[in-house]
Amino acid sequence: MNVYQQIEAEILAASSIVITSHKSADGDSVGCSLGLLYFIEKLGKKAVICHPDASPDFLYWLDTSCIVLMSDKPEKVTEAFQKADLLFCLDYNSTDRVGPDMQNLLESATCQKIMIDHHLHPQDFPSIVVSETSASSTSQLIVELIEQSGHGELLDEKIGTPLYLGILTDTGSFRFSSVQPRTHEILAKLLAAGVQHHLVHEMLNDNNTASRLRLQGYAMAEKLEIMEDYQVSVISLTKEELAKYNYKKGDTDSLANLALSIKGMKAAIVFTERDGIMKISFRSKGKENPVNVLASDHFNGGGHANAAGGMSELSVNETLAKIKDLIPTYFSIQ
Template identity: 80%
Template sequence: MNNTYKEIEAAIVAASSIVITAHKSADGDSVGSSLGLLYFIEKLGRKAVICHPDKAPDFLDFMDLSHIMLLSDEPENVRNAFQQADLIFCLDYNATDRVGAEMQVLLEEAACMKIMIDHHLNPQEFPTIVVSDTTASSTAQLIAELIVQSGHAALLDAKIGTPLYVGILTDTGSFRFSSVLPRTHEILAMLLAAGVQHHLIHETLNDTNTVSRLRLQGYAMSEKMEILDHYNVALIPLTKEELEKFHYKKGDTDSLANLALSIKGMKAAIVFSERDGIIKISFRSKGKENPVNVFASEHFNGGGHANASGGMSELTVQETLEKMKRLIPEYFKKIE
């Protein structure tokens, strides 16, 4: 039995006011791990509240996001939750700036115990307890480990298991990434045995396209994608005007990088779109020889996993495209 997980369980039982946080621009893993942990805490007879910086994409609404307070919508309630907290969970992020400037202040000012559970590289040392496992497929898998390794596998049920399954599913690209190990499947088997209806989850996640989203993706692939043939890298730049033309909603561009990466022989795909006054960038790649996290970190204020990272640029879309083209030869081997 993992002593760190037992220590976390003891902290939960001892706490009177627990806050669960995750990174800005929430994804399936941060939402799934947050909800799974919340339901586990409730099974232990304790109460907690989830506080996220902003709303998750609409396709995750089926998990009942009403349990999540948003700093963007309820700033006073979130501030009060942080001020009253005697335990804060930091899920799916490794540095305080990942929660956004406003929540970062609340997090850093809170004097209570903090517990990080995460699978990204190079964690900061701000928490009291750290579970940082870069070999784990997802933070949701680590929450499942918390439940099992603390001796509470019997508490796993469909309510806890469904968001954890969603977290693992989305952060592994439907179990296709190299981060999926034998232990991942062992955890998935436990979740299915607990009553998770995996086929319904796949249907719900995959059959939620809107006409505008599909048209945006079609436009991006047919009109905007540029392939650097000598490096097998695909670039897809999208301006604010182009997103507005297709009635963009949060999450509409999430699958574009993986779609471009599915092209035969493609090493990497980079999508950058103009949103909220900056250029947001998604990096995806294949294989150990084509990591993108260092590229994102060194030039685009980002980072993440070796083959899946994020970043940003304060340049224009065109300037960002030109910068990308200049730098790619330094990070990807030329095909002779």
């Protein structure tokens, strides 16, 4: 029995299943959660998705009404955890990634826990761990679960669409080095199952608000700084600047990739002042320019070699100065 067959057996034996993912949900965390939910339902079982907080507006075209938020309904989430005899931990590798409130519930739960994730250095809190750091996304691993547990025939448009979205977003529209031949094999299976890939791209990319575009334009025109000697671009945005452009969650998600797209750039760093801290996104190109080390060494973060996150409790100006001071240490001069 392989690990995916073992997971299927756990699903069939469970009476109360909870699916969780990390705080500040992205396309992969939402996509893998929904894809797993629909698969579980196809197996004749029921489950509930509990996330720490809301996903960005640009994902609302998916039916996210089945996702219960700790930030909105803590009593309902607490009840679900207390009843659970099987807990899925998707797209995160440590308990602190779900935020302090849900972390307490997760750590105190005595039921069977299953981690399915593709990030480095997983903690050993789950009973069953699928940790495939070479996988493009956790959504790809949910397809593997469906296939390798012997239920490939259950793949359909409903299950496949959020999983396609998860792979699409976590690979930067299939441009990151995490895309392997197996990724495209899985994408082909999703298309054969009925996923209308062109509609996913349209819903994801063609739903900008005017304020989001204005904020991105301001950031690129007024706040972009390029350290030419090191080929690193940096953007910082204060809470006042975000408010001026009616910032909504997700509005700055594409800025790091946009700054990285500048000809000759090795890396891009974008940070925004939110909730009293600086939230930082790191992006880079190539194996020789990992940014997860910088994020983990100095900004209480981490992630993939070319896509990482972190935070700073310093002021905007102090965080900017710190980043500029560290760039020469982590990126070679030209």
